[in-house]
Amino acid sequence: MQTADIQRRWLDFFGQRGHTVVPSASLIADDPTVMFTIAGMVPFIPYLTGVVPAPYPRATSVQKCIRTNDIEEVGKTTRHGTFFQMNGNFSFGDYFKEGAITYAWELLTTPESDGGLGFAEKDLWVTVYEDDDEARQLWKKIAGLPDERIQSMGKEDNYWSTGQPGPAGPCSEIYFDRGPAYGPEGGPAVDDTRYIEIWNLVFMQYAIEDVRSKTEFRIVGELPNKNIDTGMGMERVAFLKQGVENMYEIDQVRPVLDAAAALSGRRYGANPDDDVRMRVIADHVRSSLMLMTDGVAPGNEGRGYILRRLMRRSIRAMRLLGVDAPSFDTLFAASRDAMSAAYPEVAQNYDRVSRLALGEEDAFLRTLVAGTSILDVAVADTKTGGGSVLAGDTAFQLHDTFGFPIDLTLEMAEEAGLSVDREAFDRLMAEQRSRAKADAKSKKAVLADVSVYGAFRSLGETRFLGYDELEAETRVVGIIVDGVSVDRATVGQLAEVILAETTLYAESGGQDADEGTIVGEGFELEVLDVQRPIAGLVSHRVEVRTGEVSVGSSARTVVDGDYRRAATQAHSATHVIHAALRQTLGHDAHQSGSYNKAGYMRLDFSWNQALSPDTRSEIEEISNIAVRDNLEVETRVMGLDEAKSLGAMALFGEKYGDRVRVVDIGGPWSRELCAGTHVSRSAEIGMISLVSESSVGSTNRRVEALVGLDAFREFATERALVQQLTAQLKTPRDSLVDRIAELSQQLKTAEKRIAQFEAQKLSERVPALVQSAESVGAVQLVAADLGAVGSADDVRSLAQSVRERLAGSAAVIALAGHAGGKATVIVATTPTARDAGARAGELAKRASAVLGGGGGGKDDLAQGGGPKLELVGDALAAVREALQG
Template sequence: MQTAEIQRRWLDFFEKRGHTVVPSASLVSDDPSLMFTVAGMVPFVPYLSGLVPAPYDRATSVQKCIRTNDIEEVGKTPRHGTFFQMAGNFSFGDYFKEGAIGFAWELLTTSEEEGGLGFDPNDLWVTVYEDDDEAFELWQRLSTLPDERIQRLGKDTNYWSTGQPGPAGPCSEIFYDMGPEYGIDGGPATDDDRYVEIWNLVFMQYQVADVKSKTEFTILGELPKKNIDTGLGLERVAFIKQGVDNMYEIDQVRPVLDRAAELAGKTYGASHEDDVRLRVIADHVRSGLMLLADGVTPSNEGRGYILRRLLRRVVRSMRLLGFEGPSFAELFPVSRDAMKSAYPAVERDFDFISRAAYAEERTFLRTLASGSQILDAAVDAAKGAGTSVPGDTAFLLHDTYGFPIELTLEVAEEAGIGVDREVFRSLMQEQRDRAKADAKAKKGQRADLSVYKELRGLGETSFLGYDQLEAESRVLGIVVDGVPVQEAHEGQIAELVLAETALFAEGGGQDSDQGTIVGDGFTAEVLDVQKPVPGLIVHTVKVTLGTIGLDQRAETRVDHDYRRGANQAHSATHVVHAALRQVLGSNAHQAGSYNKAGYMRLDFTHSDALSTETKSEIEEISNLAIRSDLEVVTREMALDDAKALGAMALFGEKYGERVRVVDIGGEWSRELCAGTHVGSSSEVGMISLISESSVGSTNRRVESLVGFEAFRNFAAERAIVQQLASGLKVPRSELVSKVQDLGGQLRAAEKRIAALEAERLGQRVPELVAGAERIGAFSVVSSSLGSVGSADDIRGLVIKVRERLGAEPGVVVLAGEAGGKPVVIAATTAAGRESGAKAGQLVRVAAQVLGGGGGGKDDLAQGGGTDPAKIGEALAEIRRTLAG
């Protein structure tokens, strides 16, 4: 049974039993405490917790999920994957234990011919919470399981909670017995891999507090509305139904594994090490495909860093299999074809997906080449000294260059040396500790969303700001310092929840409105407007006059000038996006934006920097669209209807069943957008591109001033041009050539100065050679040159002095200050190296004193630091080293 067929049967089964089929949410979670959607219940948390009223009594979904906390286990166990699909059925105060258990047993054991999953009841085991007699008795009554295959287990395995005060409850897990050849008898209680958990039924029935750990908490009582949350692992059911041993061999994953094995010339099943690498490749390619399809792009932070890590682990694994060239163009199309029947978007958006993936692979292959040079130098130095590759070098390669530690170990092993893994592990742990501390600090800064639970229960905030800039309303809630209060007094910062508002809450790239909220005897300045939970608009205000009380009349007033500027900027974002696609092609998708009055920023998918001519063309097309006075039309319609019209849905954005479509000039620009806009393109006024830059290997960013801010920018530039033309005494038309002439003169002067400086330093060669001192077996020249033009000047002088030392064991160490930083360069003669002097080691000695680093080969090396005042001390340390 194919994985997509299991998904279809699941949704069909529960839809026929009154469940609303909810499409999978994005892998990018709405929950600010989560980077990704990590479980099938995540999109339903607001309903399960009571924070937001559920729009249906019962629901079902097959949710895309990403978890990377066990990434090192991928490929080593039968069921550890970074991407997986969680099938779930949910009840919000409707059916409870009996319904959940009945549905589960019916779907699992109904024959395939009758639309079920066709499991043999003799292969199934069940666990329940040790004190949950009700669940035990229901399994006895609703299933054919004998009592010995219904096992009672403790809180650590069969009790669910979020780890925070709130809803919790016992759970019941369903296991499949793989058979005696896979492990010992005794059922799930043995915790043996023979028994595969396929379905977890959570009975959310209690309110808990004083949560100290997973097993230590206080039950306050039963919830007023009991909920059901279940999760079935689609991949686990698939590998059982397809008769294979693990999730890497199912229909959606195995094709990538086979193609990777073919490319590397390997046979799957012949080597445990190779098998693990092939599984990692198959899993991570699929995860990368699905993350890219949901708009995540590789970067050095957040979600983008996780994606980058997954893709680079694929490259690493292919190299360890012996395949060193680019492989993504072979692997990603295979994964696309395996996943497209379940997720058509991976085929529809594959052009974007593939370009982003292939660009990341090219970048990493170049990174590996750079890292190899550093590693080769470190290996040579360690081999010559009879030591290991320093742990800090291995960490530098890993952290800065993305060079996997496994490759560092492999290269070192080939050279017959080791790597100081203890130091490497220590530095890695320090990095993890910093990351955890940072994450904990950020988590502590987030407001407790439960404070909005009752407020959201009063209904959805009506946004009236599309049609009016002032709106009468009343105060439904006041929150100060995270606590609901009855009043907010003059001088306080408070959060206000109103029944209606004309003020736009930040979203879709558009910053929140500026304005005021006024009422009988009070005035409040609006500082921010946000949607902390779906459907609830919260105004952060500073009370500037009087006292605000609950249920008081309040009027929201939008700053007209600010909204006009915000409308211009948001419409300008759409105009520039359309111009980009006209110039660069339809592959240039928006990948993020931010706009506020007078300014817009747009990220888009493109690998190469834009030429000056291209930027000018985009700016011209944008302003021509403004001059053409194109009509701007906004309509609300069903999401499917909007897509049928060709409205562009942007990567990373989430849409409900009803959406707003914004047309500028009809089909010229047609996008889904909930922001505010001008009535016609001429109202934008003017667009002035001020910046174009890279925001990753596959994304570029343009920034623009809009409207009156664009005019001000042009006026400022005109004033600068006039000042330069006046100061240089040339007409404006000749200004560029005049500046170019001056630049050429300046460069020529700098070259003459550098030549004179080199000549001056060269004249010091006899003096330096004459000042050589005998230290141990070496003739040593060491001196501080003071301020120099560049490190190249010192290097040239060092080589000339070394040539004059002849055949004797000689060492030359010269230092100076270049650009405000200390530079030290060492060189050794052939006889000096035979006597044990190594230039790379000597500059590292000096660099430690100077507060920096350095390295190089035995004959010539360079180091530096931060404190020029310590140059004399650094040279003295080198002399002490040679004497020793």
């Protein structure tokens, strides 16, 4: 019996018995916090838990599922697969235990010729929860099973709950006896290899509280509506009905296994290790095919990373089978042909899936060559050094530079008898993710050519709903990739997304764009920037994190609430500081520009001289008094002329329409035209700390401030610094300035004395250096490493002093020293030496090359150097060799 036939029989059976046939949901879970659909009941959870009223009393489905938590067991057991199908029938307050048991027994034991699955009654066993006498009696009544084939199990095996307070209930599981060749007698309680579980019936009848573990909770009563949730494992039933040994040999999986065997020239069944590899390939290729069909693309995070891991494990397994050449073209085609009967969309989407698969394989095969050589060297070095743990930074380099998933490095290291420093690897990965996110946010991508937006703008304006809501349902109107309008964007791509409505604020009026996400059925987009490329249209610059987004898709905009709150505080603080400036300096201090984002604001204003410290303090104090007074913040939309008549200030150079938004803080105290987001009362700003004031032109100044929590953190940092200084200097806070000035003067005096002392010590070396002169070629050479020196000037002074002593001879002086982690070489020549052909610039250049740096200068005096302190002797030797030549 083919797997597609089992699927058809299942849906027909329950459909004929009043169940609504529900198509399989996507493998990409609706819940953005969950990567995949991991169980057949997941799409029905809202109905089973009563959160949402069920739209039908009973339903049935064959649900696609992905689980990778047991990925290491794939290929090693008869029943572990990353992709599987769960056949389910569900009752929402309709039939209960008797109905569920009746349907299960009828479908399982009805002959195949009559539409059933044709299992022999004698081969079926069941388990029930140890306290569920009702279920035991029903099995005896409906199926006629004897007591010995109805085994009682505890909560660990036969009780279901979500792990949270809410619905729960006992389970009853149906097992098939594979016969004595597979294990001892005694039923599933004795051996679950011989007795294979094929169907689980969950009787959701109780409400539980005080949940402490899977087996520790308190039953508080029966549910008003009792539900049924069942799941029959499609792959398990298939391998039993097809008479094969395991799920990897069924009709939907075996063709890939056979293709891997043919490509490798190895026979399945001949070698246990090869068998495991072939089963891994068969499972992972099918899982990858189904994931990509549902819109997942290979990537470095989330769902994309799981998919990439499956594909790369497949490639790795093929290499262990001796196949280094590309194989996905053959393997994926075999899986397509095997799965299309049950899922026609696999064939319909195969061109796209194939391109993704072949591209991923090509890229990874190239990286394997380079990465494997790096890993082999690292493994050899680790073993040579007597170590047993591969360094975490090596694993990170393999991941970051060569695209090796960490699990692949773990596998290859284990094969070599080593473990990996996973803690160090995880730390480096966390640091990289933090840097990457900060970098992505800091780079404002260039928007597409303005002409591309015309078609979208003709459909209407983008409605901004973000003044009142942080989330809103909307629709994808357009997608732009690399400046071109397209119908979809996939995982890893950067794109611009145009929506019918949005809650995400577009950068304008000095306020930076919101942070947040755009999520929809099967996709999640990280918002990198939001802009208004043309009037009335908002473009969201995004990275597709998971899935595939297409034009016409329903979507939900989700603003990062913490970021919006902090950005709102900063924008309101900008208005407050502007009002404080004008109150302090007069109306000539007019805003000429601003920028604000979460926790930070800057404001440019017309003024032609620096603000005194007292003036800065006054502005800061007025601003914080306004915050303390909790002034009302009111926003109104009115005509432009009316707004101007009320004294609302407009930003110079800004364009305004006929209708404008006026923001008042404390009534007329601060009244400006502004489309930004603001607090509702000034106390919500929190705190304003004026951190700098500077010039941005001959007639403009700039003030910068930290706002809210960022301002508090700045004060806390400064307070901690003052406390450290008072403790270390043993000086009261009020005397710190004088004490630091005193110490600074003492330090300058000491440094001057030290410099004099060092210069004197160096000058005392002149006679010895003159005596060290040796004949090299046609000149006398003085070459010496002075060691640590105060500065390059000290070396130069000493070289010149030695040259003065040797002025009457053909002499070359080459002195080296190091300061600040860098070596310095000074070469000085006398006139007679220069007549003999010695050139200081050329000699300094040769020495510097040895030190890993550069140098040069005039014929009489030149300087060079480099970072390689350990090669100073070699650098001086290079001068000697040049003179000998």
